[in-house]
Amino acid sequence: MSSLPFDTVLCLLAAIPAGVCLAQAKDGATKAWCGALLAATLIVGLRHYVSFIGEYVNGNALKALSVSSGVLAIIAAVRSAHPIFGTLMITGGGLLALLSLGLIG
16 A cells, blocks of 8 residues: 655645635635635645646646645635634645745655
């Protein structure tokens, strides 16, 4: 049994609460921010498993998506009404951004 890559785990840490907040959001802006976070983290996290994503998302595109996931996580957490989901989104997105920048490893 193989283990999950660390960046995929961080993507799941941000994507799952983003999906829940997307489903429970009342206004369109919160849905848009949570949807953008969900899309960015799923692209980064699934690139190991879906071959055509891995072909297009590498190098600077991966770094840009990872850093944007960190920024989107902060915005989505502030917009959402759930402090625990917000904490999980910021933790996953922020650590993913730090990992892609090479500050943690």
